[in-house]
Amino acid sequence: MSHSALRINGQRLNSSLQSTCSSWGAITNSTGMRRLALSEEDRSVRDWLVRECKALGCRVKIDQMGNIFAIRDGASQDKLPIAMGSHLDTQPAGPRKISNTDWGIGGRYDGILGVQAALEVLRTLHENNIQTHCPVALIDWTNEEGARFPGAMMASGVWSTKSSTALEACHGIKDMEGTTMQKALEDTGYLGKTPCDYRENGLESYFELHIEQGPKLEATNNRVGVVTAVQGMKWYAMRVSGVEGHSGTTPMHQRSDALVTAARLIAAVSDTAQATSLGVATVGVITSDTQSQATIPSGVEFIIDIRCSTDAMVEDLCTAIFKRFDEIILNEKNNTSYSVLRTWGLPESIFHDDCISAVRSAAVAEVGPSKIMDMKSGAGHDAAWTSKVVRSSMIFVPSKDGISHNPAEYTTPEDCALGAQVLLQAVLRYDESIRNGINS
């Protein structure tokens, strides 16, 4: 059988995806998921994944951050694996004290589709006795959501970082109950010995299938997104400090109300992004020190999420926002102050032409040139990290109504299968080019 005629089994893929979601992390009476990294549910689905991969004859390595590498050998003894991957953890259910929305609950496709599709590719190669030139690997990256241990794309970040301290720092990060990542890795049996370092456990290239999480493919009637880059991002954890006071006994002009100042800053984040047209800026998380309606808040914390097409635009938007903050604080008469508690960021990630070409030709072969589009990812992904150190690219399939991180997150079984088929063919085409010495 010619490799280009090889087809994944869409029914098997979708059945595997849905049944494992139903078994491990499903929310009762909902298609929503709550599968926090290294939770009992995550441990169970990981154990299942390892069993499945071993049954296909793969070698399985667990690294120091719990990343699972399942490797199917190729003909060549000296090539690194062409990898496919994503993550099996999901968003949590957020605290919802008063309202009844389900927002903040994870869906069944974000991350999960990418790993399940990689498994389906391995199954297809195995049942057809395909011998690739390079090894082919499946990767499940730990804690991509950063929902349990703060810090999205954490473990792919450690693997891709030229830093001796990143691993140690991430092992020490605690969840809300105070459990460290290291303890959670130990407790689940996923604190592996393989170095979490691209230099010691390397890859030839990396392909990631993911749902778009936005409305563009659907709106333009395209079926596959050929992802060329991930936009640059920066986050700031902010604190506004005021002075506590009783709401009934403290005169307005004597107040130092942290929430009033925070409110002006939050409005300014949105206004500045709109006025400059540089990119998007969002405050998605806010917490107040007080939970008493009769108390003037003394401290409010919030996180600003800034994303633009290029790193320079990210810098310009950040500068404009903080300039506006300084003006607001100067004009405020309530004697509050603000500070930046912590910053994170992920520079703009430009994918590799060879990988992009493999995805594009695989997609064209499946649906023709009129149903695919090149696009940049607005969301961060593990591939954004891997692209810093190995050739990488991504495949997007449509998200119904552009919704994700929500039980309403949905991608049709046909699109899931299409994504897996494009993934298979992209890997095979890339492998073929290596065999022929085209990419090297």
Add this chain to the structure above:
Amino acid sequence: MSHSALRINGQRLNSSLQSTCSSWGAITNSTGMRRLALSEEDRSVRDWLVRECKALGCRVKIDQMGNIFAIRDGASQDKLPIAMGSHLDTQPAGPRKISNTDWGIGGRYDGILGVQAALEVLRTLHENNIQTHCPVALIDWTNEEGARFPGAMMASGVWSTKSSTALEACHGIKDMEGTTMQKALEDTGYLGKTPCDYRENGLESYFELHIEQGPKLEATNNRVGVVTAVQGMKWYAMRVSGVEGHSGTTPMHQRSDALVTAARLIAAVSDTAQATSLGVATVGVITSDTQSQATIPSGVEFIIDIRCSTDAMVEDLCTAIFKRFDEIILNEKNNTSYSVLRTWGLPESIFHDDCISAVRSAAVAEVGPSKIMDMKSGAGHDAAWTSKVVRSSMIFVPSKDGISHNPAEYTTPEDCALGAQVLLQAVLRYDESIRNGINS
């Protein structure tokens, strides 16, 4: 001994207050308190209070809201009790995920001083074998803070309300764990049979000693506040509704960001109160449906607390705030909406001249006319409710730096003793006037 020479025992009062706080609800390494209504700590201090009052020969009645009435008989068989009271519950420790402040923790004086002082008055009457004309009662009102079961001054409100449904409604209110007030009353043994109704379990009058919780007495170098009224208050629980979205993939102009709109409304609450000079308005509580930094918030809820000297001013300030809200929503381009989920309120409470006079003359006798001042209370108190149906007034003593609902809440032992002494003499003066047929 002439009644006017009678003196409370300040050392005993302060020792009783501090030791019971240390035993039931103290926070380790802090003077802060966490004694939520009908918690294990509250049950213990209530049991202690009942034992102490019975040891002084008082009859103890528990009503349907768990209010404790400890009654010391007087000479007259047909008079209702002159009551003294406040509450033994405190503010909770609020959730503090990131910051390290202690704000939101209760102190040792708010409410607690009023009940302890009432007990000290009973002890003083008992040890001096004083026979009053009217019975004298101590009252511990349940859930004044509204910190466990939402709704401040809840049980004094039920007692003072001409409504057959208030009791049932309050019994059904749930705490954060879903426990109803009725269940908590049953579990602690404080679901009494005495009707929680001023018409069936009435009082002759009501006096409440409380810390000021504001800076005025200290700033003016006065020692006693003669409280003539409690300002009018109104609360609105608000919800702003938008549409969820991914922070990286949703363009600014397509967003419906609930937090951005909420931020504009919160700033407007403060700005409107300052611009109109009608009173004070505060947003002390804010919650968002989402806890993900990568999510555009779809729902934000907050509580507005509005207080003015008169009910008419409260109405005017509310009208001005909501007019501004409508303008903001109209000008917003992000397609959000707001709704009022619930309102509460406590109309302006004007205390009774006879009770005010008794407090004033008792205070003048203790510290002279230059060390007392008439004042309105900015905070709500159980006396605000009782004043709707029986003659009532309050005594304020200084709060250090005006701080309360905080471990830094402090009133000197001397001022605590002074407050109790004024309470004793106000009750005796009022009793004397009843005996003499002056107040009737």
